[in-house]
Amino acid sequence: MTQAQAEDTRVDWEAALVQRACTGDTRAFERLYREHAGRVYGLCLRMTRDAHLAEDCTQETFINAWRALPRFETRSSLSTWLHRIAVNVSLAKRRKASPVAPSPDDEEGTGGACGWTLETPVEVQEIEAAIGALPDGARDALILHALYGYSHVEAAQMLGVAEGTCKAQLHRARRLLRERLHVEVG
Amino acid sequence: MSGTGSADERRVGSLRELSPAVEPPRDLWPQIEARINAERRSAPAAQPRPARARPLPPRWLAAAAVVASVAVGVWIGRSLLPAARPGVQSPISAARATLAGAPTALDVAYVSDRRYQRDRAALMKSLQARLAALPQPARAKVMASLAAMQRAKQDLESALGKDPGNALLQELLVNTYQDEMRVLTDVQASDAGRGI
Structure with missing residues (x-):
């Protein structure tokens, strides 16, 4: 299998998982979590600089994603969409943790x-x-x-x-x- | 920063060589799942679930049971038996055949069950008449659902052709067949002004 074919498969597979998760299938959503958790956690960890806060942010990101999944347009990238949510969650948590105005x-x-x-x-x-x-x-x-x-x-x-x-x-x-x-x- | 991984002594010449992914120190899924389930219980309407299905008449429950049993049979057969059995089409060639318009091994397994074939044919036969009797919004919804499932089946079969050993894809395909049967039975049961 070429890399392009592998990428196509991954995207098809992801779209199918999103479709299933939208119908309430938590197993499909878990597969999406397993696929993206590392990058989401890496983003949260680097933004918050706190491992515990990053765990909270990662959980919050996926819970928010679950709630908003029916509004997700499969034409766009799921990873970008998740990262947007993760950034919002991390910024909010960080503001709450240390509400300091930007210098x-x-x-x-x-x-x-x-x-x-x-x-x-x-x-x-x-x-x-x-x-x-x-x-x-x-x-x-x-x-x-x-x-x-x-x-x-x-x-x-x-x-x-x-x-x-x-x-x-x-x-x-x-x-x-x-x-x-x-x-x-x- | 605390915990971007273990001490990494690898040297990099560019920031782009850093891996964006950092594995969480523990599995966060159980807590995520627990919260999702808790929210589902407290506010089912807010969850990404389809509309609640009405109880089906016994005849259609029986049809659905046939589909389920065939699906389980197919599932077991595909999971336990090697793809390269003599005389059996491999998943890759099956998917290629699908793309060319011919049935896949899974299709063949489904349609070879006479009861399933008969029930599905009956449902399909009356589909147009049932659809015509539905209000326009419901008709559009049903047609969109059936079209979406058809696309999903094609996408899944195509993906299975590239990744034939993917158990989840196989399961998703079986589920899609069942979903289609469910919609057809719902349409069938939509007489006497009960709607969809």
Whole structure:
């Protein structure tokens, strides 16, 4: 089976599972959970920086998805839809956990699109720690754009900010990572 | 950040090399399922479930039972017996045949049951007359449901052709056959102004 065929199968399989879950089939929904839980949890964990909060967010994401599943349009990507829910849930939980207004510094910079290549390879653990130490806004934009591959527009929509703000946050994230990792992030 | 996985000493040259997925430290599904079930019990109308099915007349219950028994037989046969039995069409070739318009092994297993064949034929025969007697909104709903199930069967058969060993796909296909029978029996039972 070629990779393209495998992808087609996965999509067909997912559409069938969504269809079954919409009729109340929790087994089908569990299969969807198993397929997407890792990426959803990874997103929640990086956004909240708290394993317990990330677990709560992941559960909330899938429960909200279950409720809203009949409104999901199968033409769009289920993973993107789940990630949108996960971002909303994580932002809400984070605000509730520490209701601090974003600092004016969050609006700085006008950086545009950039690559995320490191001049010198760095250990995964070290990068994750550096990402975890970023301010919330910069970290959110970085996670969605550089790790999950969403465009500036998509990331901005998910985060509920202007596209320019998202680009500025990415610029800031790049600068802070460069300072913390002592390598060029180009 | 706490818990993005165990200490990973792998070196990466790009942020895109980081895996977006992080496995949760424990299985979160049991709690999700418990909450879903709790919500279902407290507010069934809010759940993504189809409209409540009315009790079926005994004759159609019997027809549904035949479908269920055939489905179980097919299910067991497909689950326990290897696909490459001599003289039996493989799932891949069966799916290819479906795409070309010929019946699949599963289709053959269904239609080879005389009772199922007879009951389904009777239902299909009276379908148009029953549909004509329905109010327009109900008729549109039934036709849309049947069309959706037809598409689902085709999609599932196609997916099974690519992934013949997928037990869930097999189960979904059997369920779709049963769903179709359920709709047909509901239409049949919609006389005497009971509606769908």
